[in-house]
Amino acid sequence: MNCRLCGSTNLASVVDLGATPPCELFLSAEAVDEPEMTYPLHLKLCTECLLAQLPPLITPEETFTEYAYFSSYSDSWVRHAKDFVDAQVARIDPKFVVEVASNDGYLLQHVVAGGIRCLGIEPSVNVGEAARDKGVPTLTAFLSPETGQAVRDEHGPADLVVANNVYAHIPDVVGFTQGLRALVADDGWVSIEVQHLLTLIELNQYDTIYHEHFQYYTVASAQRALASGGLSLVDVELVPTHGGSIRLLAQPAESAPEPTRRVLDVLSREKAAGLHELTGYAEFAQRVAKVRRDLLRFLVDTVDEGRTVVGYGAPGKGNTLLNHCGIRPDLLQYTVDRNPYKHGRYTPGTRIPILPPEQIAVDKPDYVLVLPWNLRTELTAQLSYVGEWGGKLVFPIPHLEIVEVKP
Missing domain, CATH: 3.40.50.720 (NAD(P)-binding Rossmann-like Domain)
Known part of the structure; x- marks a missing residue:
């Protein structure tokens, strides 16, 4: 196994959860008596770049072409999305918003309601159809550098690109990040929400380790991942969703200012917890x-x-x-x-x-x-x-x- 970010072969075990089926492949009544494929669920840490990761044993196509998760069934998550949209409209007044992994339109419905041009990019056919039923323009596709450039060519660059709870779900970290860079305007913003490895470790949140999550981020490892695609981390917010997440606010590297004090503060917390070395994962x-x-x-x-x-x-x-x-x-x-x-x-x-x-x-x-x-x-x-x-x-x-x- 090679680290999917830096290519190193030096990976240390964090926790081995045995072998399980993919977590979203729910069985029909007819399939209960049929065999299931199981895959190892063994979280490892790259000792070079400190990206925590699972081996890429399944592909996104196997999980996300037909998907069982619809974001709008959580009332609190929909409220969280609306609060985010309201805050970003007040902060940067975007004229064009793109969300990657836009699911059933839980977030972009608020952008549509505000009269702002938008586009969702969602690979799952069934949940994407639910978004279109809400009036949210949605492209059925996985994000790649090519997809990002094609959207930019057709619709223009986005002032705001949102990627909530997807940055862990892609095995090609570098290619996905390059896709984000292709979508965003040269002075635009990329907002990513992803579970914080600090809270996962501190609060025993091991059940969030499953095959569709290919990697788990500290702010330190997220900085390296963003840089691999031409983005620089500018600010970070700690948000309570999913047991404790980080909202990463990034801009194209050529126009991004220096990281805020909040970035430095969270990096210090991670270092104090031992997560910038192997010791923090030992127990x-x-x-x-x-x-x-x-x-x-x-x-x-x-x-x-x-x-x-x-x-x-x-x-x-x-x-x-x-x-x-x-x-x-x-x-x-x-x-x-x-x-x-x-x-x-x-x-x-x-x-x-x-x-x-x-x-x-x-x-x-x-x-x-x-x-x-x-x-x-x-x-x-x-x-x-x-x-x-x-x-x-x-x-x-x-x-x-x-x-x-x-x-």
Whole structure:
């Protein structure tokens, strides 16, 4: 395995989660009795450029041509997108906005509402169609240097290029970054949101390690990645989404000013945590193992006592957790999800049924295991009715926590 950013062969193990199926390949009822492909899930760190990464065992085409994730099913995420759009309109007054991996139009719908010209670039046919249904112009394509140049030639350069939760999803870091540079105007801005490796390590967020995430960034490694495509990091914001993310604000290298104090401050925090060398990753695997043991102990004891546990949500991160822990329907009877696409399907690997959310009120389980723990505030409010029969919520990350809720 060579580092996909610098080409080094010096990669050290961070955590080995065994082998799992791709996390978004939910099974139809007919496929439950068929075999599944599994792939190693072993996070490694390049000792030269410090990019944390998985081997490129699957291609983006295998995951994103038909995709199960629709961003708009999270109310808080849609609000987050609107707040971002409002802030950027006030800051730079863009005349043309491009979003890469624009999903179902969750963000660009706010740009359209503001009367600003925009274009989404989304590889998944099904979610791209949902965006077009909302009136969001959407090109079905993967971003490459060639795609970026073609969009620029047809539509002109973008004042703002947005890439939320996609910079981890591409195996060709350099080519993708070159595509971003091709899209953006020479004095324009690129805004990238991606999970921060600092919070992933500090808060045991290992379930966000899955095959469609090819790499995991500190600000230090993100700076190097951006530079590989001709972009310079100008500013950074720490945002709470996905358990703790970084918003990277970059400009073309030839016109970018010096990094702000906030960039230097976050780099200092990362260095203090040991993440600019191998030492900061040394105990992560042991803490991951404890999360697994604690959750399994709770589930086994609860079921042995005759009480019931069901899940809430069927996110990709949940499938890493379920597979790593070896959780099957004998411990988690089913999970529910707001996305109708997943209803009647089964989680990959663990074969747990996915039902509509209304099933929880019908069955009145003793515990609800919340798999999208990053939406804790939103989901605690949504699931407050569980308290009507004395049910409790269970959060597995960063550590096992059982929460009483009031209806």
